[in-house]
Amino acid sequence: MNDFVYENPTKILFGRGVIDQLGGELKRLGVRKVLLVYGGGSIKANGVYDSVIAQLSACGVAVVEHGGVRGNPVLSHVQEGIAKVRAEQIDLICGVGGGSVVDESKAIALGAASDIDVWEFFAKRETPQQALPVMAVLTLPATGSEMNGIAVVTNEETDEKNAIVCPALLNPKVSFMDPETTFSLSLQQTSFACTDILSHLMEGYLTTPAERLLVQDPVIEGVARSVMDSMAVIMKNPSDYDARAAFMWSATLGWSGICQAGIPAWGMPCHALEMPLSAVCDIAHGAGLSIIIPAWMRVAGARHEHRILQFGRRILGLDNPSSVDAVADVLTAYYRSIGSPVSCAEAGIDPDLDRLTNLAFDSFKQRGMHDYTKELITDIYKQSI
Amino acid sequence: MNDFVYENPTKILFGRGVIDQLGGELKRLGVRKVLLVYGGGSIKANGVYDSVIAQLSACGVAVVEHGGVRGNPVLSHVQEGIAKVRAEQIDLICGVGGGSVVDESKAIALGAASDIDVWEFFAKRETPQQALPVMAVLTLPATGSEMNGIAVVTNEETDEKNAIVCPALLNPKVSFMDPETTFSLSLQQTSFACTDILSHLMEGYLTTPAERLLVQDPVIEGVARSVMDSMAVIMKNPSDYDARAAFMWSATLGWSGICQAGIPAWGMPCHALEMPLSAVCDIAHGAGLSIIIPAWMRVAGARHEHRILQFGRRILGLDNPSSVDAVADVLTAYYRSIGSPVSCAEAGIDPDLDRLTNLAFDSFKQRGMHDYTKELITDIYKQSI
Incomplete structure (x- = not known):
């Protein structure tokens, strides 16, 4: 800790x-x-x-x-x-x-x-x-x-x-x-919100070098489960009070600092990659995240394999995922199932990758994440097209 | 909610x-x-x-x-x-x-x-x-x-x-x-602490009439898992920093209101029953709780069967507990395994049950829990002897 x-x-x-x-x-x-x-x-x-x-x-x-x-x-x-x-x-x-x-x-x-x-x-x-x-x-x-x-x-x-x-x-x-x-929110708005909330929980969970987080792991898994379970209810009935309430309070808990306090050495690569995307293309932050996260996982996930496989097991509910790509596949399918885009093409955007790369590179530098080279960043954006 | x-x-x-x-x-x-x-x-x-x-x-x-x-x-x-x-x-x-x-x-x-x-x-x-x-x-x-x-x-x-x-x-x-x-705390002090922390998580979880708490259930289960997992590490190595840290922060989270916010219509019967015990006999609150909770479960648990069985499955890790008593058995064994007493005899006390009953009855009244009659309260205390 x-x-x-x-x-x-x-x-x-x-x-x-x-x-x-x-x-x-x-x-x-x-x-x-x-x-x-x-x-x-x-x-x-x-x-x-x-x-x-x-x-x-x-x-x-x-x-x-x-x-x-x-x-x-x-x-x-x-x-x-x-x-x-x-x-x-x-x-x-x-x-x-x-x-x-x-x-x-x-x-x-x-x-x-x-x-x-x-x-x-x-x-x-x-x-x-x-x-x-x-x-x-x-x-x-x-x-x-x-x-x-x-x-x-x-x-x-x-x-x-x-x-x-x-x-x-x-x-x-x-x-x-x-x-x-929140009853009047469209399913698309709710879907983008869902992607955003989950991303807050995922950044620390996926990127810490810690083998095991005795308190943060089960708490993050719990809040993530609440988000996904309440999203499933909302998709069937957008006016289900308990589901809307759980979704709302989970969003608050997820980025209040409670879930992240004490996690060793984590970063926010997916936010560093997404923020240029939504700034340049003016898409919803949540839409940008469902485009970026699987791409990040496939290209840069090897260094976080242990955590990504745990995420697959404990949050996505996979029995025994064989690889980072297998987890990325299921995550992609989940985003699709809730109606959030998983590629720039699906979102109807065609961004200038050099421009994104330069912006993201500066952001990584500002965050002290020097292992994200321009080549790596471009590769992730290419994967997201 | x-x-x-x-x-x-x-x-x-x-x-x-x-x-x-x-x-x-x-x-x-x-x-x-x-x-x-x-x-x-x-x-x-x-x-x-x-x-x-x-x-x-x-x-x-x-x-x-x-x-x-x-x-x-x-x-x-x-x-x-x-x-x-x-x-x-x-x-x-x-x-x-x-x-x-x-x-x-x-x-x-x-x-x-x-x-x-x-x-x-x-x-x-x-x-x-x-x-x-x-x-x-x-x-x-x-x-x-x-x-x-x-x-x-x-x-x-x-x-x-x-x-x-x-x-x-x-x-x-x-x-x-x-x-x-906290490294210098004895295992007994840590054990009583463990019992106390778990009790804070259990009161709301076990006594709400809600079928399912979309957000509080998984969050409480997560914090409880953290408490039990870190306790297990501490019992092997009382100076394990990460375990002591997780135990300490879980204790804070467990009774900070974060885990309980929004739970419908819950009460604190086990605290209402324990507080007279530790007041009259001057035993540790945690010791009193490990004596009272299984007794409460056996005598008054029928009305909370659905929640107690869920507790057995999701927190105690039982496959498919058949009854409230089966859960109480495993909980009793757990308390014993960490060194917390499960009866007044084990704690070396022989309290005046009428005195306890009167104090607890007043406490239940003050809490607006009018379904706890003197007869029921006495039965629970008798079970705890």
Whole structure:
């Protein structure tokens, strides 16, 4: 077990109708004016926007709106949000939507609390010291952003898609999670979410050099099983409350740090490879992951054979997988079965592999993963075509 | 899935030598004087006391000592601690030891921050509103007190052993967990700890009426497997770092609320039955649990047959247990194998069953578990003799 720090102060309110507690929580924190961050308007279709506005209105909290967050949130839109916060003297950023919305809310909270240009933090040239408080009303479970201090933003001028990790500082103060608000998600959205959640569990599990993780192995296997089991129920009945609830809470647990704390020497090669893909081609992160992960496994998996075979046995339920490729085959079939693409062609994209390789190479360098050469990276992308 | 609130703001510093960060954390919180709470002196034998004192001295924090916490912390000693805090203008309570020490630290923090007699909170006649900050240096993992808002204290005048649950308010601000400080624990202490940790996982798992818990079942099974696997390694080599570390972190996870969040309609009958036993006979809580749980299963388990059989299959690893008694048999054998007593006789105690029954009956009433009649309670205690 590696040494670790675990700090996760987010308060979670989980269940039917929890948005009705938004006003009370804002009052408790003495908030007078919020920036309401949201995406393309699905929250207006499913009633969540109205519930939130009713709460803000009832408790006398003023609102400045900041809609139009993209699936992969972009820096220019973050900068617009920061400008609004400064102009309007906002106390708190309230993100209503999925991980992208929550991530953008955190980026705005970070940028607005400092004179330093916010991208400097994402480029790791500056260290965050303060941020405005954030709350999240989650309607698309996937990224775990509702209970961690992580945010991912794309700089569309350079196609860099960078993550920042600041536990406690960037954790939402309160997150509201009502599984019923996820009933209206399409199966495709849920499928991409499923791929994303599983990827969070897989990166550490697959890449640690440890022979056996006494606590993290069975916990990760448990959360992964919950994701796959609840996904199977949702595919039959998208309005099954217990399955939607389990899926939602598993997504939170999966990337809250609880599952990863103490795992020795793990990396995130699949995220390093996927983030250029979704930044350049603007596909869903989950779709990018189901394209990249099997390709990564086939090309770079030999060095993690022991862990990949264990993954095949304990998470995919294989009797005795003979090779990394055999596990990749079954994983590919699983992604297909839930409707997530397993090649660039299936996703309808034809990316410039040199461009992806250069971006990923920089990302690996930034992560200190120097064994990923440009040749290896290109080979993985070629496998993903 | 039931609605739930999850809030767990404790910062965990985990790993070798983390006590060296105590001074820095105290400074960060602006602490000038602490009450140092500890037990019978084992921390003086294993060097932890010296490390803590060195930290306090190096950062110029004054110390008032409060040693002598008992295995089942008692109200009179809590009251002595509260008097010291008031007389000495203490800023923070620092518990160094196991769950009893951390629980007493919380009780002192609660009592010292209010004019109300602290037992009023434990008797549920008053609701806590404030508490002094607490830190924990954990040397005996078992109760999870280092990352939850729970404290248990015995009123030795009435033999009432009551728990109080105040997430956030009573959570330690920071907990320091160095697995090497647990190397010197005896196998018996570790065995009682194992029983306690498993019991936290079992109460919800066994007593919920839910047919299937999509997320909590596999997560609880995972943590339980970690506890049992690491216990097996520790029994062979008490200084195996990874096993001690996994055992320690599993104990924390097991009663942090993460495993229980959302479980429908569960109760804690085994704790309601055990707490009178350890209060009256002053045995270790873990020893009491290994006596009570199989007895409870045999006498009251029929109503939870589906869950107990699942426990037998998925946690005890039985192929296809035929009955609740069959599971109880294997559980009894497991407790014996790790050296925890499975009857009052084995523990060398001969309690007054009427006294126990009356105390437990009151406890069940307080918990709203009205199906536990005096007859049923007595039958379970008789089974445990």
